[in-house]
Amino acid sequence: MALIVQKYGGTSVGSLDRIRNVASRIKRLRDEGNQVVAVVSAMGGVTNKLIAMANELNDEPAEREMDVLLSTGEQQSIALVTMALHELGVEAASVTGRQAGIRTTGSHTRGKIDAIDPTMMQGFLDEGKVIICAGFQGLREDGMIHTLGRGGSDLTAIAVASALKADVCQVLTDVDGVYTCDPRIVKDARKMPEVSYDEMLEMASSGTKVMQSRSVEFAKKYGVIFEVRSSLNDNPGTIVTEEHDNMESVVIRGVSIERSQARLTITGIPDEPGKSAAMLSCLAKAEINIDMIISNIAHDGLARHSVTMHSNDLGKAQAALKPIISKLGNTAGIETEAGIAKLSCVGIGMRSHSGVAAKMFEALGAAGINIGMITTSEIKIAVTVDETDIEDAARIVHAAFDLDKEPTK
Amino acid sequence: MALIVQKYGGTSVGSLDRIRNVASRIKRLRDEGNQVVAVVSAMGGVTNKLIAMANELNDEPAEREMDVLLSTGEQQSIALVTMALHELGVEAASVTGRQAGIRTTGSHTRGKIDAIDPTMMQGFLDEGKVIICAGFQGLREDGMIHTLGRGGSDLTAIAVASALKADVCQVLTDVDGVYTCDPRIVKDARKMPEVSYDEMLEMASSGTKVMQSRSVEFAKKYGVIFEVRSSLNDNPGTIVTEEHDNMESVVIRGVSIERSQARLTITGIPDEPGKSAAMLSCLAKAEINIDMIISNIAHDGLARHSVTMHSNDLGKAQAALKPIISKLGNTAGIETEAGIAKLSCVGIGMRSHSGVAAKMFEALGAAGINIGMITTSEIKIAVTVDETDIEDAARIVHAAFDLDKEPTK
Numbered sequence: 001m002a003l004i005v006q007k008y009g010g011t012s013v014g015s016l017d018r019i020r021n022v023a024s025r026i027k028r029l030r031d032e033g034n035q036v037v038a039v040v041s042a043m044g045g046v047t048n049k050l051i052a053m054a055n056e057l058n059d060e061p062a063e064r065e066m067d068v069l070l071s072t073g074e075q076q077s078i079a080l081v082t083m084a085l086h087e088l089g090v091e092a093a094s095v096t097g098r099q100a101g102i103r104t105t106g107s108h109t110r111g112k113i114d115a116i117d118p119t120m121m122q123g124f125l126d127e128g129k130v131i132i133c134a135g136f137q138g139l140r141e142d143g144m145i146h147t148l149g150r151g152g153s154d155l156t157a158i159a160v161a162s163a164l165k166a167d168v169c170q171v172l173t174d175v176d177g178v179y180t181c182d183p184r185i186v187k188d189a190r191k192m193p194e195v196s197y198d199e200m201l202e203m204a205s206s207g208t209k210v211m212q213s214r215s216v217e218f219a220k221k222y223g224v225i226f227e228v229r230s231s232l233n234d235n236p237g238t239i240v241t242e243e244h245d246n247m248e249s250v251v252i253r254g255v256s257i258e259r260s261q262a263r264l265t266i267t268g269i270p271d272e273p274g275k276s277a278a279m280l281s282c283l284a285k286a287e288i289n290i291d292m293i294i295s296n297i298a299h300d301g302l303a304r305h306s307v308t309m310h311s312n313d314l315g316k317a318q319a320a321l322k323p324i325i326s327k328l329g330n331t332a333g334i335e336t337e338a339g340i341a342k343l344s345c346v347g348i349g350m351r352s353h354s355g356v357a358a359k360m361f362e363a364l365g366a367a368g369i370n371i372g373m374i375t376t377s378e379i380k381i382a383v384t385v386d387e388t389d390i391e392d393a394a395r396i397v398h399a400a401f402d403l404d405k406e407p408t409k
Numbered sequence: 410m411a412l413i414v415q416k417y418g419g420t421s422v423g424s425l426d427r428i429r430n431v432a433s434r435i436k437r438l439r440d441e442g443n444q445v446v447a448v449v450s451a452m453g454g455v456t457n458k459l460i461a462m463a464n465e466l467n468d469e470p471a472e473r474e475m476d477v478l479l480s481t482g483e484q485q486s487i488a489l490v491t492m493a494l495h496e497l498g499v500e501a502a503s504v505t506g507r508q509a510g511i512r513t514t515g516s517h518t519r520g521k522i523d524a525i526d527p528t529m530m531q532g533f534l535d536e537g538k539v540i541i542c543a544g545f546q547g548l549r550e551d552g553m554i555h556t557l558g559r560g561g562s563d564l565t566a567i568a569v570a571s572a573l574k575a576d577v578c579q580v581l582t583d584v585d586g587v588y589t590c591d592p593r594i595v596k597d598a599r600k601m602p603e604v605s606y607d608e609m610l611e612m613a614s615s616g617t618k619v620m621q622s623r624s625v626e627f628a629k630k631y632g633v634i635f636e637v638r639s640s641l642n643d644n645p646g647t648i649v650t651e652e653h654d655n656m657e658s659v660v661i662r663g664v665s666i667e668r669s670q671a672r673l674t675i676t677g678i679p680d681e682p683g684k685s686a687a688m689l690s691c692l693a694k695a696e697i698n699i700d701m702i703i704s705n706i707a708h709d710g711l712a713r714h715s716v717t718m719h720s721n722d723l724g725k726a727q728a729a730l731k732p733i734i735s736k737l738g739n740t741a742g743i744e745t746e747a748g749i750a751k752l753s754c755v756g757i758g759m760r761s762h763s764g765v766a767a768k769m770f771e772a773l774g775a776a777g778i779n780i781g782m783i784t785t786s787e788i789k790i791a792v793t794v795d796e797t798d799i800e801d802a803a804r805i806v807h808a809a810f811d812l813d814k815e816p817t818k
Contacts, residue, residue, distance in 0.1 A: 016465055050485070056425055058492040065495075068503050069488035072481035076459065079478035083467040086474075094477050098507075099552060120552060143508060143529060 002167040003035040003125075007135065007157035011174050012231040013077050014044030016084075022231070023084035030090055030130055037121065037131040037164065039157040040081055042073025063108035067137075067147045071097070074134035074153075081132045092130040095121060097137030097146075100160065104138035104146040111138055111146040113155060113218070116163035125164075133160060151212025158215055162222040169224055171211065172231035177238035178203070178210055180403040181255040185391050188404035192253065193236070196243035199253045199346050202380045205291075206256035206344035216240065243348050251349035251356060252401040257394050259387060261291070262311040262338040263373065266321065268331035269303040276305050278324060286320035288313045291342070292375045292382065302331055306373060308384065311338045340372060341390035344382040345397060357381050363400035369393050411576040412444040412534075416544065416566035420583050421640040422486050423453030425493075431640070432493035439499055439539055446530065446540040446573065448566040449490055451482025472517035476546075476556045480506070483543035483562075490541045501539040504529060506546030506555075509569065513547035513555040520547055520555040522564060522627070525572035534573075542569060560621025567624055571631040578633055580620065581640035586647035587612070587619055589812040590664040594800050597813035601662060602645070605652035608662045608755050611789045614700075615753035616667030625649065652757050660758035660765060661810040666803050668796060670700070671720035671747040672782065675730065677740035678712040685714050687733060695729035697722045700751070701784045701791065711740055715782060717793065720747045749781060750799035753791040754806060766790050772809035778802050 006026070013019050022038070029036050050069050054061040061069075078094035085092040101117030124131050135153025140146045148155055154171055161169035178200065181189040195203075197220035204213045210228055219226055219240065229237025269275050276295055283290055292308040309317060314336055325332050350356050357374075360381060364371060369392065372384035385393050398404065415435070422428050431447070438445050459478050463470040470478075487503035494501040510526030533540050544562025549555045557564055563580055570578035587609065590598040604612075606629035613622045619637055628635055628649065638646025678684050685704055692699055701717040718726060723745055734741050759765050766783075769790060773780060778801065781793035794802050807813065 016462060019466065053425060053489060054492055057428065057489055058496040061492045062495055065488040065491045065503055068491075068505070069485055072484045075481045075484075076478055079474040080462060080466055082474045082477075083463055083470045086471055087467040094474055096477070096554070145505070 001033050001035060003037070003164060004029055004168045004170065005037045005039065005157055005161040005164065005166040006170045006172055007039040007153055008041065008172050008231055009153065009174070010041040010044035010047070012172060013040050013081060016080070019077075019080050019084050022081055023088055023090070025231075026085060026130055027088045027090050035125055037125075037133055037160060037166070038081065039133045039135045039153055039160060040074065040077045041135050041153040042070075043077055046073040046076070064144065067108045067145050070147055071134070071137045071145050074136050078132045078134045085130060085132070090130055091128055092132060093124045094132045094134070095124070096134045097156070098139040100133045102138035102156065102159065104140050104148070108144070109147055110149045111140070111152075113138060113148070113159045116159055118160075118163045121160070121164065151215055154211050154215040155218055158219045158222075158224045158226060161226065162224045169226035170237075171226055171228050173210065173228060174231065175210060175228070176230045176233070176235055177228050178208065178240075179254065181394055181398050182257065185257070185394050186255075186398045189398065190404060190406070192238050194239045194241060194247070195253055196247055196348055197240060198243065198379055199348055200240045202344065202346040202377065203254055203256045206258060206342065206346065206380065206382065208254070208256045248349050248352055250347060250407045251353045252345045252347040252403065253349075254346055255394055255398050255403065256344045256346065257390050258342040258344075259390060260311045261308050261340045261342050261384060261387075262314040262336065263306055263308050263340060263384065264314060264317055264321075265304055265306040265335040266325065266328075267298070267302070267304050267333050267335055269305060269328055270331070271297060271301065271303045275303065275328070279305055279321065282320055282324055283307070283317055286316055288317050288320070292373055292384070294373050294375065308340070308342065308373065314338055339387045340384045341387040342382055342384050343390060343393050343397060344380055345401070346380045348379045350379050350381070359400060360397055363396050364393055367392065367396050369396070410442050410444060412446070412573060413438055413577045413579065414446045414448065414566055414570040414573065414575040415579045415581055416448040416562055417450065417581050417640055418562065418583070419450040419453040419456070421581060422449050422490060425489070428486075428489050428493050431490055432497055432499070434640075435494060435539055436497045436499050444534055446534075446542055446569055446575070447490065448542045448544045448562055448569060449483065449486045450544050450562040451479075452486055455482040455485070473553065476517045476554045479556055480543070480546045480554050483545050487541045487543045494539060494541070499539055500537055501541060502533045503541045503543070504533070505543045506565070507548040509542045510572075511547035511565065511568065513549050513557070517553070518556055519558045520549065520561075522547060522557070522568045525568055527569075527572045530569070530573065560624055563620050563624040564627055567628045567631070567633045567635060570635065571633045578635035579646075580635055580637050582619065582637060583640065584619060584637070585639045585642070585644055586637050587617065587649075588663070590803055590807050591666065594666070594803050595664075595807045598807065599813060599815070601647050603648045603650060603656070604662055605656055605757055606649060607652065607788055608757055609649045611753065611755040611786065612663055612665045615665035615751065615755065615789065615791060617663070617665040657758050657761055659756060659816045660762045661754045661756040661812065662758075663755055664803055664807050664812065665753045665755065666799050667751040668799060669720045670717050670749050670751050670793060671723040671745065672715055672717050672749060672793065673723060673726055673730075674713055674715040674744040675734065675737075676707070676711070676713050676742050676744055678714060678737055679740070680706060680710065680712045684712065684737070688714055688730065691729055691733055692716070692726055695725055697726050697729070701782055701793070703782055703784065717749070717751065717782065723747055748796045749793045750796040751791055751793050752799060752802050752806065753789055754810070755789045757788045759788050759790070768809060769806055772805050773802055776801065776805050778805070
């Protein structure tokens, strides 16, 4: 008998029929003799409808009240899924975030899970019940209802799996698993049977939006092995786990792309300490997420700082930096470039293999694709290319590293 | 500065526009220097929609899960009303039943308020905030979400007023107050400025459905004086309070009617102890609410037991009693009569005035209206009449006691 924690997203419980389907899937696991805890999100569309009502009443609804409002979405789902299980004759009980003992810290709408007191859940498991647990929410020490922000239900599932020492944690989504590249772009992309936490993290931050980084980070921190798989079929998915020796033989695990990127460069900066920091903190204050950061010195001895961001943020960034530019003196200026995209190669095998970057650049060069900025981490090489080239670039790099073929171990 | 507790029902918060209207009303009280706690119900229609979803998934949804599901309705309202107040610049915070410290006992969907720990509410009041409190819900000692059943939000308001020692408790509804009779039937019915708890209780159980009896009982027990008034205008309503000497000068406070009643009589019962109890417990087991109970002995020495109930329950009652009848021997039988209605005269002045029943019966008799069953309490006389006669009967009795005129003190 295994203890299985599953997470079903908003699409999976998006209608009463889908809720019945989720109940049937859970019943099957139960009938096979497993203990099951299913973490569920709000029914698809419910959260957006609540947000729309809030925005109609108030331009900037208070975050505390948003938590009170939005947490009702999951509370409705858990009751409905539990009722559907009862209809199938399965003993089950729902638990809200509070009842699941999920204790949180941090500011409203962006809660962090601090601890889990699984007393009530353990009691229900001991009574032989399936548990349907509300994702995305917890209780703050001061008694306030607290939501966990984007991807919060994944985080709940991983935290619950950790607290209950589950044997299996499955994150059920509308994709089959994690692929070597987006199969809509690269036809022969393969589903990876296994990927390390670090690779998953690099891919999450490089455009492979299967999960939010912080859920993966949480899983890594607490050693929760989880599987990303489809809620629509029974195919095995992708297991996300700690890295092990076999993994290193694969140089590149996958290729991620991120579109709609833009570059902003401040040119002609006197090369003095603190100038770069001023620029970055100015962008941070304007709440602009920057991705790549590159600094170098031009032939005239003046520095250039380049950053990339989502192209939607470019105007805001330019406006935010204007006051700084004028203080930098008359050599300084801003260059911007929209319409670029980012291509990332990720693999922990890079650490022990050389020549990866060269191979990647050669392949792109041979195809006449021009590379803009380059950044690297220990297990990632990322480049920017013209957005019009990004799909070709993905196919070329995918082929260059033979990602369509099963890796040899 | 007064502390005012208000209760707004589902109609009053039934749309975003109405929520804005409630917020404006609260702001006005606040601007006048009052502290305000508003207890709100779920937006009109929300609860029924949730019940429909539950019933589609399960013929008999578990009551525990119904509590989890339905309590989200009020949780949404409190957040939305609070956001609307913020938009008007009023400092406000929402509290769920749990956060309001409402501790309950009893079985799911039928919670009773056991105690209130107003710590969080007191904290918000001390910070100068208006509080928007979820009606209809509380937290059971075992950590379960608990709803209070029909009329639960009224009960919440009265309990909160008691716990916070409020100066004023206003139950805002879609009627202007409590009338001497239903103004749709008796055109010159008057709104009563004041009514005693006991009169209100007798009227609630006699068809004047302004409030559930148990809220009035709770108010009586804890001495909470409250006012029933309209949420649509600023007219003074009806104050429900402990009786005082002035009240006794009014013999009849009001006339209530209840339609769609039915009589069921078991005839030919050997006059032995326990027969009546067997009949009543049999009906109770079938969950049939009976109203009037009359027993007498016929000229043949056999007993007759008559009860009244809602006519919808008549078939169920007959079926439930069948096994008993056959055990009573061959003299026994069942008589039924549907299409009757009940007329009640209520007033604490009856205790010190004689001739009330005579006056009532004479007036009805003079109009040719036949009286069926009669029951009395210390402050009520109730009769059944043909349902076709009930409106005439109400007008006649209302006029006989001069209820259209201001009482002389």
